[in-house]
Amino acid sequence: MSPPVSESPKISEQTTQPELGCLVLVVNASKTDERVFSEFLHAEGHQVCSAQGMEQALRVYFQLKPDIVLVDLSTNVREGERIVRAVKEQDEYQFVPVLLISLQREDALLVKSMPFGADDFISGSFDADVLHSKMNAMLRLRAQFREQLNRHRELSHRHQNIIREHDRAERIFTRMLHPSVFNLPNVRHLLSPMGTFSGDFLLAAPTPFGGQIAMVADFTGHGLSAAIGALPTSNIFYGMARKGFSVRDIVVEINERLYKILPPEMFMAAGVISYEPQRSLVSVWNGGIPEIWLKANGSGLKATFASRSLPLGILPADQFDPQIERMEVETQDRIYIFSDGIIEAENLNSERFGLHTLKTIVEEAHTTQGLFNEIILALDTFRDGQEQTDDLTLMEFACDLDPVPSMGKVTASEANKPLSDWQTSLVLNGPTLRSYDPVPNILQQLVEIQGLSVHRERLYTVFSELYTNALEHGILGLDSSMKVNDEGFQAYIELREQKLEQLVNGQIEIMITHRAHSNGGRIHLEILDTGPGFDHTAPLPLLRNNKILFRRGIPLVKAICSELTYLGRGNHVVACYDWHQV
Amino acid sequence: MTISTKISNDGKELTIKVEGRFDFNAHREFRAAYEQAKSNSTKFVVDMAETDYMDSSALGMLLLLREKVGGDNANISIVKCKPEIRQIFDISNFKHMFHIE
Numbered sequence: 001m002s003p004p005v006s007e008s009p010k011i012s013e014q015t016t017q018p019e020l021g022c023l024v025l026v027v028n029a030s031k032t033d034e035r036v037f038s039e040f041l042h043a044e045g046h047q048v049c050s051a052q053g054m055e056q057a058l059r060v061y062f063q064l065k066p067d068i069v070l071v072d073l074s075t076n077v078r079e080g081e082r083i084v085r086a087v088k089e090q091d092e093y094q095f096v097p098v099l100l101i102s103l104q105r106e107d108a109l110l111v112k113s114m115p116f117g118a119d120d121f122i123s124g125s126f127d128a129d130v131l132h133s134k135m136n137a138m139l140r141l142r143a144q145f146r147e148q149l150n151r152h153r154e155l156s157h158r159h160q161n162i163i164r165e166h167d168r169a170e171r172i173f174t175r176m177l178h179p180s181v182f183n184l185p186n187v188r189h190l191l192s193p194m195g196t197f198s199g200d201f202l203l204a205a206p207t208p209f210g211g212q213i214a215m216v217a218d219f220t221g222h223g224l225s226a227a228i229g230a231l232p233t234s235n236i237f238y239g240m241a242r243k244g245f246s247v248r249d250i251v252v253e254i255n256e257r258l259y260k261i262l263p264p265e266m267f268m269a270a271g272v273i274s275y276e277p278q279r280s281l282v283s284v285w286n287g288g289i290p291e292i293w294l295k296a297n298g299s300g301l302k303a304t305f306a307s308r309s310l311p312l313g314i315l316p317a318d319q320f321d322p323q324i325e326r327m328e329v330e331t332q333d334r335i336y337i338f339s340d341g342i343i344e345a346e347n348l349n350s351e352r353f354g355l356h357t358l359k360t361i362v363e364e365a366h367t368t369q370g371l372f373n374e375i376i377l378a379l380d381t382f383r384d385g386q387e388q389t390d391d392l393t394l395m396e397f398a399c400d401l402d403p404v405p406s407m408g409k410v411t412a413s414e415a416n417k418p419l420s421d422w423q424t425s426l427v428l429n430g431p432t433l434r435s436y437d438p439v440p441n442i443l444q445q446l447v448e449i450q451g452l453s454v455h456r457e458r459l460y461t462v463f464s465e466l467y468t469n470a471l472e473h474g475i476l477g478l479d480s481s482m483k484v485n486d487e488g489f490q491a492y493i494e495l496r497e498q499k500l501e502q503l504v505n506g507q508i509e510i511m512i513t514h515r516a517h518s519n520g521g522r523i524h525l526e527i528l529d530t531g532p533g534f535d536h537t538a539p540l541p542l543l544r545n546n547k548i549l550f551r552r553g554i555p556l557v558k559a560i561c562s563e564l565t566y567l568g569r570g571n572h573v574v575a576c577y578d579w580h581q582v
Numbered sequence: 583m584t585i586s587t588k589i590s591n592d593g594k595e596l597t598i599k600v601e602g603r604f605d606f607n608a609h610r611e612f613r614a615a616y617e618q619a620k621s622n623s624t625k626f627v628v629d630m631a632e633t634d635y636m637d638s639s640a641l642g643m644l645l646l647l648r649e650k651v652g653g654d655n656a657n658i659s660i661v662k663c664k665p666e667i668r669q670i671f672d673i674s675n676f677k678h679m680f681h682i683e
Contacts, residue, residue: 199638218638220638220639220641220642221606221638221639221642263646264642264645264646264648264649265639265642265643265645265646266642267638267641267642267645269638269673269674287675288673288674288675289673290673306673307672307673307674307675308675309675310674310675310676310678310679311674311675314645314679315678340673
């Protein structure tokens with residue numbers, strides 16, 4: 001069904017010819033003069049009514065609504081003036097011309113009376129030609145005025161309709177994009193109130209692997225056009241986040257879509273982060289928004305992620321290559337992402353809040369607890385009642401998800417999948433290992449065959465942890481102990497990229513076996529790499545002891561699996577995961 | 583906001599100077615400015631010495647100019663930016679799209 005189209009009246013094509021057959025009100029004329037005017041006006045094709053004195057004049061004026069008023073000042077100037085003023089006061093829109101008449105030659109008197117609101121005057125002996133042309137001029141002006149008034153009314157009517165429709169559409173879009181749709185307890189935000197779309201919006205969603213992904217976006221312009229452009233972004237974001245795509249994949253996809261649909265002058269600056277609690281890792285991309293900050297609990301900024309890319313929607317797909325930065329995080333670390341509106345917020349003296357002020361607050365806070373409120377308070381104090389500009393956007397992302405994922409909900413379609421035994425295996429060698437991550441696809445198989453969606457996050461943790469170990473330590477020979485501090489962690493990540501690039505030899509073998517039992521099953525996950533292995537008898541640090549940033553993955557896997565065994569020289573691992581029907 | 587233009591004698595170079603606030607309200611004038619380019623105009627200079635403020639619609643207008651005068655082959659220099667303006671170009675990484683001096 002098409003939406004109801006609001007009435008848009010046609011602008012009438014009126015001519016501005018004076019109307020014929022007008023009703024003329026003659027006020028305070030002597031009997032003789034009244035007769036002279038009446039004869040003349042009738043001959044001109046007009047109708048005539050007359051009145052004596054203020055009271056009658058106004059009564060007739062309201063009752064008969066004359067098109068033009070002639071006021072004779074010959075008998076009583078004062079009263080005539082009062083009548084002119086009273087008529088003009090009542091005449092807000094209609095523009096009823098008032099003509100002063102004095103058949104004695106009294107120009108000075110008439111000129112003096114003009115400021116009371118009369119439009120013209122005639123003096124001296126009765127002259128049909130003068131009265132005819134002055135009346136016609138008045139009536140023509142009146143017709144023009146009415147035409148303008150009509151146009152104005154029609155235009156403002158249309159304008160109101162457009163505003164109303166924009167407003168409605170904008171409210172719908174804003175609601176669709178509003179952060180209340182994601183409702184994640186560790187993500188807090190400040191955003192302009194619903195109802196106006198400033199061009200800024202926030203998106204956040206859980207990933208199927210127990211992590212989260214979030215985005216702060218700043219569209220060019222504001223209002224409806226920006227809101228419409230923001231919609232595909234939101235669709236792509238939520239659709240891809242749900243399927244577990246990476247920051248890079250999502251950013252590439254949004255860029256391509258926006259590039260195709262937007263006119264060249266429109267684009268979207270954005271910051272996107274993903275958080276993987278199992279790896280205590282954040283991935284960050286910043287294209288055109290101010291620095292993204294990673295604040296460590298109890299100390300200053302751990303990392304600053306400045307914009308390194310063009311905003312989205314500007315470059316065609318083949319020229320767009322987003323660089324993702326990665327950083328290890330600890331529980332209670334927080335990430336702050338904002339658009340330029342917050343640093344451009346002004347106080348009553350037109351001074352800006354500024355990046356420096358904001359940065360100082362975040363840097364100097366002792367703990368991350370309460371920091372968000374501290375920022376809001378500082379901003380409110382600074383603005384001191386200055387009206388809110390409509391694009392104050394800030395997101396605080398707390399890196400405190402439980403690394404041991406809980407189980408999600410069982411869907412009805414999965415609850416009754418038949419139990420069966422099956423197995424799958426994959427052997428990957430050097431060149432493939434360089435570019436292909438087998439984890440998402442294998443996990444998808446695992447989940448689909450047996451209907452194990454509720455176990456997805458836990459299985460992901462086990463699988464990705466063991467695979468990462470095989471690749472990074474087994475094949476690439478990287479040393480976890482490099483990761484003792486942040487610099488070391490960065491160096492580790494860079495070295496990893498470098499070694500992957502140069503990888504030629506090496507092989508990883510993955511075998512997955514499922515054995516069904518009466519009300520569930522056991523998954524054997526075996527990973528074998530061609531690396532030198534490691535001393536798997538060495539003691540392991542405690543789970544979640546965040547002071548030690550390395551080799552934390554294994555205790556995590558142990559906590560989830562029923563069994564975890566290293567074989568051979570430490571290059572062969574077998575994990576058993578038991579599951580039960582609900 | 584005032585926008586003025588200057589075309590070199592041979593018509594090859596068009597300079598657009600933006601004074602005051604460069605924002606959405608400049609849209610029409612900015613477009614009128616680059617439409618004055620001659621058929622043989624190949625070099626475009628946006629002089630921002632007197633530009634005090636710039637928003638994302640202004641960045642959009644620059645992209646539109648780029649699109650109109652050759653896209654990837656456009657020869658556009660943005661010159662004499664004040665530090666605040668320069669910062670906006672830095673954050674948006676427009677250095678990949680324009681020569682910013």
